[in-house]
Every structure is written in C-alpha cells, then in structure tokens.
Amino acid sequence: MWSAILDWFADSPSQTRVVRFLLENGFGVNKDGRIACNTIAVPATQVAARLHVDRRVVEATARRIFASPFKEIFINMRATPDLSLIAKSISLSVITVIPQDASKPGVVNACIQVLSSHDIGLRQVFVTDPHLSEEPRLVIIVEGKMPSGVIDELRDLPVVKQLIF
The missing domain is CATH 3.30.70.260 (ACT domain)
Structure with missing residues (x-):
C-alpha cells in the first residue's frame, strides 16, 4: 500500500518528500484537507520548514492527498507516543x-x-x-x-x- 501511495506522488519529488514525512510521523489530513496530527491541524509552514520546501508544496500535497484514493488512510492516520x-x-x-x-x-x-x-x-x-x-x-x-x-x-x-x- 505504501508503495502505491508513493507512486501516486512520483511525478513530484518534493510532494513525495512531504508524503513520506507524513507517513513516517503518523501525520494525516483532516476533514478540511489540511495536514493534521491526530486531527489537530499542523501549519503547513512548520512542515515546510522541517522539510526545506515551500509552504505551497505542503498545501498542494495535502489537497492532492484529499483528492486521492488514499484520502481515508490519511484522514484516519494517528500518531502514538514514543x-x-x-x-x-x-x-x-x-x-x-x-x-x-x-x-x-x-x-x-x-x-x-x-x-x-x-x-x-x-x-x-x-x-x-x-x-x-x-x-x-x-x-x-x-x-x-x-x-x-x-x-x-x-x-x-x-x-x-x-x-x-
């Protein structure tokens, strides 16, 4: 499944980096189509700064996830304490x-x-x-x-x- 998600974003290396970061950290998207951690919205600027990409790349990735066949996976993604x-x-x-x-x-x-x-x-x-x-x-x-x-x-x-x- 993960490889199918990453393949969906293969045409954009920067969006692939964002998706990989989200999956590795248990981040998803909320019902408003914004990056979220356990349903709490995370500012795109914070994710962008961490990944050294433009905020618009993060926002575009979130919109693309929300419009993808993987939307439910990311809406239900949860992070747990380490x-x-x-x-x-x-x-x-x-x-x-x-x-x-x-x-x-x-x-x-x-x-x-x-x-x-x-x-x-x-x-x-x-x-x-x-x-x-x-x-x-x-x-x-x-x-x-x-x-x-x-x-x-x-x-x-x-x-x-x-x-x-």
Whole structure:
C-alpha cells in the first residue's frame, strides 16, 4: 500500500518528500484537507520548514492527498507516543533490533518469544516499515533493566543483524 501511495506522488519529488514525512510521523489530513496530527491541524509552514520546501508544496500535497484514493488512510492516520525517548526517566529499557531482513516475517515473533520466556513485561513495541524507512528496525520498550543473558539470547537470534540498547 505504501508503495502505491508513493507512486501516486512520483511525478513530484518534493510532494513525495512531504508524503513520506507524513507517513513516517503518523501525520494525516483532516476533514478540511489540511495536514493534521491526530486531527489537530499542523501549519503547513512548520512542515515546510522541517522539510526545506515551500509552504505551497505542503498545501498542494495535502489537497492532492484529499483528492486521492488514499484520502481515508490519511484522514484516519494517528500518531502514538514514543516511550523510547523518555524510557530512562520512567525506569524502562529500550532494545533496538536491526533485522537481517526486515521484509521477512518472524523478527517480532522471535524477539518477543525470548522476552516472554523470561517473563519480561512489554510496555511498547513498534517497527519501522521497511517500505518507508531506509533503516528498518524493531524497537521494544520493557519494564526495568534488561538482564544480560536476555541480551545475548536476542543477539544470537538468526533474524537479528544488530542489537542496540
């Protein structure tokens, strides 16, 4: 689906950058056809400044999304809080898994099975989409400190290329 959305904007590299940014950050469009985060309008100037494009490019992208077959996807897009940014402050651990091949199934399952077998409580799990991200990853936020033996088990999984914690 993501590739179909990006293909829709392939004739405009600047609009493709805007769409990619929206998808990566959980931004959508509201019912007025403006860029929005969880239905709250986001000024086009702010998105434009972040992407180093003209405000009119952002506005044109939002109008084009609103007129596209993907309108409902963007109207219903929602952003969620990322606990990894505050994990230390609230006594959580973050494990980032760089998979061998993010397009193959089983990465999340293998990692969660290891954690589950050690009764480690999960607070949040998210993956970056391999079609949208140049460096797809699995981020797992867990209760408390991670025992070193669990880290070694995760690192030894055949689906894991690299582990960052």
